[in-house]
Amino acid sequence: MLFLCLVFALLGLLLGFAHKKLKIKNDPLVEQINNLLPQTQCGQCNYIGCRPYAEAIAKNEADINQCPPNGEAGIIALANLLGKEAKPLNPEFGEQKAPAVAFIIEQDCIGCVKCIPPCPVDAILGAAKQMHTVIASECTGCELCISPCPVDCIIMRPIEKTANHWQWTQDV
């Protein structure tokens, strides 16, 4: 009996300890929510990135329909995770757009480096007084680099429909 009590006490301690440890590390709920967000890092949700928005959702400070790039399917996934009712995207935060990547018209670029700090994923390459380029495979299409450019040489290009991106659909 005593032995059993001891074992249980130990187990209890262990559990408490584990709980504490996990709490200090990442909050799993925030992590789960964050994994359902598109990671565009565009800030349209009014938070500076997807993770901060995920934290706000977890604390019930923000609603689940504030992320335009996430689309309808994304909101449904969030609703399922949190056991909430799915709802349409709140248009105050913008609307879902076709996927696109930023492109710098290189002959117009004056190398002012103003586009580099806003980019949340460091997808722009360049140094002072040199032509800048966007690494298309890393660009999330967040558009944050567009307005800082003094000569308006950054444009958004829709992702081209190529055989490589093509998908089988019902009507083929």
Place this chain on the structure above:
Amino acid sequence: MFNFFWRKKKSTFTGGIILDGHKQVTKINTPQLPKELIYPLFLTSDRYTKACVKVGDYVKKGQVIAIADSLLSTPIHAASSGIISSIEKRLIAHPSGLADDCIILQTDGLDSALEAEPCLDYRQQSRDFLRKKIHQAGIVGLGGAAFPTAKKLSGSPAIHTLIINAAECEPYISCDESLAIASAKEIIQGSLIIQHILQASLCIIAIEDSKPDAYLALLFAAKETDIKIQKVPSIYPTGGEKQLIQVLSGEQIPPQKLVFEYGYICQNIATSFAVYQAVLLGIPLTERVITVTGAGIKQAQNIQAKIGTPIKDLVQFCQGYTEHAQQLIMGGPMMGIALASDEIAVIKASNCLLIEPIKASAIQPCIRCGDCAKVCPSELLPQQLYWYSRSQQWDNCTDYNLADCIECGCCDVVCPSKIPLVQSFRIAKSEISQQQKQAEQAALAKKRFENQQQRKLRIEQEKAVLLEKRKATIEKMKAAAAQRKLN
């Protein structure tokens, strides 16, 4: 040890169907040189080549015109001599029906070739050298999947059995059979080279029992080697990798596992021939045998076609279309894809062109007869998978081993309600792979964003520390000054 292996009861796989062959084995005919050869830079999903010639360049037969940008892609060689007339978008042999960048070669009619570099004794060469040679010759699996052969032969984990697949099980297709009859010796040589590269102890050539001429030709050519020529029953789809292994060895490779993990590699017989040409003769892959057939063509036959030849040239060589020509399919009737136009060029993966009337039939609701499950060689539940893919339950699709569907089309053929099962599986598969790609992209963006956040935080902290230090120094100096004043 392998005796035991062979004494095992040779079973067959579950499911499958017996199909009407429709095969016409002809000798392989060579058409006139096409005026224009078309080479798409896009190979298959995510695999591209990069053009290494400019418009106006003169190239010879066998010259590299596009280089591989990774080990998963393969270089393209000119199939004849001439001028590169443009690099532009053309329709390509892909189910999307989209156009993509192509190198256009205007042939000059001379067909002059680069000097080949033969290699007389491949056993003297390192296996790496041979693999490199195969890669440089642009060889891919010629059975239809077009996976780079050098990559497949990378040899890890260890392979015990090499299977050369001549079980050309789809109806209509007979290019491999014709090739086996015409070039059995070369195929045996090529198979020996592949076996040497893999250091596999066993090499089996599997051929369907409905092809006695090809069987005898191979048997005769393999007389002085250890290669076994093995007849397999003509049940569709015996040519599938897992099905073939089960027929030959009795071993069943579980779902979601790859056959090489179990020590097997399957290569198509035409690939063996290409390996022979590349290694012993030093000739890159620029031609292949292709079956042009169906009710829509006047003279069905097997053709030695230059890769890049527009399909319309081959049709012309076959005396043109009949009144039944309503659709153009690349590949066989079971697994082929419909092409939008005959301006499209033959690619390395094209083993067959089928020109057929369209058979339209009304789709009826599923009557739960279970026939589709009975014939499925991968032991899947097609009607269940159909339901999951139509209702977009992708997780359920994955759990029910959709990835193991080889798109053989058996379920479509037997379904009394004519439900387009395979079509829905293709949609589901492409949706799932698209979602995976997006998830990878998102994970990358997340990581880069977090790295940047951490970097910013670190810079802030460093700034704060610096500020503290400066403050402290100022304090010190002030204190020192005050001290001096006091003194």
